[in-house]
Amino acid sequence: MSPETEPSQWVKPVSVVIAEDHVAIGTLLSRLLEARGAYRVLEQFTRGADVARRCHELRPQLLILDIELPDMSGLQVAREVAATTPETHILVFSGNIHPEVVCDALRAGVRGILEKTAGLELLESAVATVSLGRDFFGPAVLPILPQALRLMQDAPTDGLTDREREILVLVAEGMSNRAIAQRLGISERTVGNHRANTMGKLGAHNAADLTREAMRLGLVRPRARNES
Missing domain, CATH: 1.10.10.10 (Winged helix-like DNA-binding domain superfamily/Winged helix DNA-binding domain)
Incomplete structure (x- = not known):
């Protein structure tokens, strides 16, 4: 490639950490993101104990987090990550979506919440949006968001x-x-x-x-x- 045709600036891939207790889901998610070329998965966890510490060490741009981890609540992980590594944006990807969970997730510092029943297109949109520090809520979250916000106010x-x-x-x-x-x-x-x-x-x-x-x-x- 000649100097004239060489790009003046390479776009750095978004760094990602995944915390998902189902190994197959975490692996498929990792492969999906890596195949896009715009993401680099730094580490994948099936338990919550070391996630906050490793996020603090690795400084990923995005944490994709299941809230139902076998050893501790993912929301506790979210609180720890938000406190120690605020530059890491958190996307909750969970099958457990109800107003109290959404309320707690928002209070924990989560930027996006997507249900696991969503399609791949929505998942990719959520990842892209939250990695930029913007809010994203899945179609199962939006109808209960007003109730979750009221719970936050009434807490x-x-x-x-x-x-x-x-x-x-x-x-x-x-x-x-x-x-x-x-x-x-x-x-x-x-x-x-x-x-x-x-x-x-x-x-x-x-x-x-x-x-x-x-x-x-x-x-x-x-x-x-x-x-x-």
Whole structure:
């Protein structure tokens, strides 16, 4: 190639980190992006524990994040990444889309939310948009966005959503995740995610800490010694 025809400037590919607990989905997503030539996948995770640390080290432009990771809530990962690496734009790509999740995701600093039932064209649009630091919401998110925004405005000063406060009370009453799921008619995994979010917001590490926080917030009263 002669100097006259050589491009004066090469466009650097967008750097991406993927956190997705389903290996096949993460691998296919990685291959899809790499095949476009405009993206470079730096690392792929199936668990959340090391994502924030590696994002801080790698400084990717985009984090594609599933919120249902096996070891911790993806929303907690999002909060950590937003706090330590604000230049990394976060796209939530999840099958668990409802107003409370959208509310928590927005509060965590997420720029885009797309449901996993979306087609590839929408996925590519979401990736391209969020990597530039712009907001993107999938067609399943848009109808519930007003409710999610109201939840953000109505959130109590402790930072917990209504569902998180409800689960906090049940944990303080000694109920297991399975029992809470049966009581509320939601999945045990969803309970775990809400519980992890609550622990992160309150700085709690176990059920005993959550119980103390529930008492501090006045959500439950201390039991007398002769109470069962």
